[in-house]
Amino acid sequence: SAAKPANFLRSIIERELQEGVYAQRQWGGAPGDAASHQAGSADPARVRLRFPPEPNGYLHIGHAKSICLNFGLARDFGGVCHLRFDDTNPEKEEQEYVDAIIEMVKWLGWDWNFQGTEHLYWASGYFDFMYRAAEHLIERGLAYVDEQTPEQMRANRGDFTTPGTDSPFRHRSADENLARFRAMRAGEFPDGAMVLRAKIDMASPNINLRDPALYRIKHAHHHATGDTWCIYPMYTYAHPIEDALENITHSICTLEFEDQRPFYDWLLARLTEGGLLNAPAPKQHEFGRLNLTYVITSKRKLKALVDEGHVQGWDDPRMPTLAGLRRRGYTPAAIRKMAEDTGASKSNIWLDYSVLEGALRADLEGQAARAMAVIDPVPLTLTNWAELYGAEHREPCGAPAHPQLPELGQRSFSLGPEVWIDRDDFAEVPPKGFFRLFPGNKVRLKYGMVVECTGCEKDADGRVTRVLATVVPDTKSGTPGADAVKVKGTITWVGQHDGIAAELRLFDRLFSQAQPDAGDADFRDALNPASKTVVTGYVEPSLATAAPDTRFQFERHGYFVTDRKDHQAGAPVFNRVTTLKDSWGK
Ligand code: ATP
Ligand code: MG
Ligand code: MG
Numbered sequence: 001s002a003a004k005p006a007n008f009l010r011s012i013i014e015r016e017l018q019e020g021v022y023a024q025r026q027w028g029g030a031p032g033d034a035a036s037h038q039a040g041s042a043d044p045a046r047v048r049l050r051f052p053p054e055p056n057g058y059l060h061i062g063h064a065k066s067i068c069l070n071f072g073l074a075r076d077f078g079g080v081c082h083l084r085f086d087d088t089n090p091e092k093e094e095q096e097y098v099d100a101i102i103e104m105v106k107w108l109g110w111d112w113n114f115q116g117t118e119h120l121y122w123a124s125g126y127f128d129f130m131y132r133a134a135e136h137l138i139e140r141g142l143a144y145v146d147e148q149t150p151e152q153m154r155a156n157r158g159d160f161t162t163p164g165t166d167s168p169f170r171h172r173s174a175d176e177n178l179a180r181f182r183a184m185r186a187g188e189f190p191d192g193a194m195v196l197r198a199k200i201d202m203a204s205p206n207i208n209l210r211d212p213a214l215y216r217i218k219h220a221h222h223h224a225t226g227d228t229w230c231i232y233p234m235y236t237y238a239h240p241i242e243d244a245l246e247n248i249t250h251s252i253c254t255l256e257f258e259d260q261r262p263f264y265d266w267l268l269a270r271l272t273e274g275g276l277l278n279a280p281a282p283k284q285h286e287f288g289r290l291n292l293t294y295v296i297t298s299k300r301k302l303k304a305l306v307d308e309g310h311v312q313g314w315d316d317p318r319m320p321t322l323a324g325l326r327r328r329g330y331t332p333a334a335i336r337k338m339a340e341d342t343g344a345s346k347s348n349i350w351l352d353y354s355v356l357e358g359a360l361r362a363d364l365e366g367q368a369a370r371a372m373a374v375i376d377p378v379p380l381t382l383t384n385w386a387e388l389y390g391a392e393h394r395e396p397c398g399a400p401a402h403p404q405l406p407e408l409g410q411r412s413f414s415l416g417p418e419v420w421i422d423r424d425d426f427a428e429v430p431p432k433g434f435f436r437l438f439p440g441n442k443v444r445l446k447y448g449m450v451v452e453c454t455g456c457e458k459d460a461d462g463r464v465t466r467v468l469a470t471v472v473p474d475t476k477s478g479t480p481g482a483d484a485v486k487v488k489g490t491i492t493w494v495g496q497h498d499g500i501a502a503e504l505r506l507f508d509r510l511f512s513q514a515q516p517d518a519g520d521a522d523f524r525d526a527l528n529p530a531s532k533t534v535v536t537g538y539v540e541p542s543l544a545t546a547a548p549d550t551r552f553q554f555e556r557h558g559y560f561v562t563d564r565k566d567h568q569a570g571a572p573v574f575n576r577v578t579t580l581k582d583s584w585g586k
Helices: 007-019 034-039 059-074 095-107 124-139 148-156 174-187 233-243 255-273 300-307 322-328 332-341 351-364 385-389 541-545
Strands: 048-051 080-087 121-122 143-148 195-198 213-217 231-233 250-254 283-287 291-294 349-351 370-371 377-382 395-400 410-413 417-423 442-445 452-456 464-471 489-491 500-507 531-539 550-553 558-564 572-579
Touching: 007 195, 007 250, 007 283, 048 059, 048 250, 059 213, 059 250, 059 291, 059 322, 059 332, 080 095, 080 124, 095 322, 121 174, 121 300, 124 143, 124 195, 124 213, 124 231, 124 255, 124 410, 143 174, 174 213, 174 322, 174 377, 195 255, 213 233, 213 385, 231 233, 255 283, 322 572, 332 351, 349 351, 349 370, 351 550, 351 572, 370 410, 370 442, 410 541, 500 541
Parallel strands: 048 080, 080 121, 250 283, 291 349, 370 550, 377 464, 442 489, 500 572
Antiparallel strands: 143 195, 195 213, 213 231, 377 417, 395 410, 442 452, 452 464, 500 531, 550 558, 558 572
């Protein structure tokens, strides 16, 4: 098999497994329960990773990179990857997002079951432990309640060139701080009145170590804990604890968290030496974000596209959300392949969208059933049909559903005197190199017969309303002598007597700029006004019974999928997944 793409995380895990870094680890019990955490037996999972989304939006293609990386490493090293909802922000999180995240991680082909245990967790499940750990830090003089205003705090933090200034509240006694913190928890103060901060170093060159906030007051209802809490842990405080309680070995995140790592290590070292957590603590490793050209991967901006009506929902087939990509007809295998092929590195990468689309085409080529369809229909009349065969005659035609997969069976349809062809398969005056229908030229109707074009009919505006041709006898595909008449062109078609009218949704890129949100640019200005076109076309009768979410290759036209929401027998709706050739060229 091909060499694996560069992935520095893989090398780190291999080395640590060889050195037995995690072999002596004792753990067990339920995450969040520090007592049982202290006591367990050696974990059978050699490595533990996690994917920790915040349920404040739908997953996008960037998240898929992180999902495949974490779950993929767990699989490759005989470990487990947890799905953990980082629900420490009570106001922005919704059940709809939770459900969608679970659905899409599963859809991508991953699960969080290890040896019969479901490893799905909630940050809010650890609120009790986090609170206890905060009191522990206060008791040891490692945290204090700061009552400066947010403006004072910001001013006193300093910047890259200026050290910070100690808060006047920094030197209170542990007892005073404890009393203050308990009063915070009891709901005695309004939002923003004070915060709990770690006491580290206001002069640290790393601004993240200048006494970062651990808890803030927020009188907000939480989807899981209700009104139990009016103080909530900050992400930077919560996240290392979540990792430690779940016995995560490698906490993988994107590069922007690099400056947070010293605090991650500081916090877990303090709690480990204090006996609240086991050693060795998890380690954070940062890798480069994946960016794709022509899309945006920011939940906030994607939410704006939905809320402002630029697209029809999070699962609009033009959206780079996983729900959108699925509805568009992307396969989990194609997305996993893209993620695998991009490895993991220490720098952010920009991937050409055509790479993802290429992975999709490669996957669909080998599995999608073929069908004929006409996207921009114009009638073709075979004027000598009645004379040759009788007006009522229908010539049975057939083809394999897939040229390499006989198990997919045969499709059948028939040829009659009136068919639909694509408008651009006819030219009254052929451009150079045009081998399809023009007066005097012969082409094969694919799987059918050779016809010779005799002319066309036009309306008052000169628009072609009908193409005329005659059948060349004894040229039926698959019959002896069918090839005696040589033609340079073969065109696809659908019989008017058995074709099915279908709504075809044709998509183009949502943005016309390769980096729609680069710099200060407003991504709205880069929206492509022609990103969606809806037409009525015709498809061959074998598609009458297609189930929703079924992919096809419409011969010569591209891949299409029956829309998972709107398609029904009797009212078919197809989304164009992609054309057959790369159209993203630079
Ligand atoms: P957004 O900025 O879109 O809100 P996020 O990173 O804040 O995304 P989370 O729900 O916190 O969203 O993300 C869960 C995980 O997915 C994090 O570990 C994050 O680093 C990772 N992730 C998000 N976007 C990308 C990306 N483009 N490439 C790789 N990993 C990503
Ligand atoms: Mg986040
Ligand atoms: Mg973010």
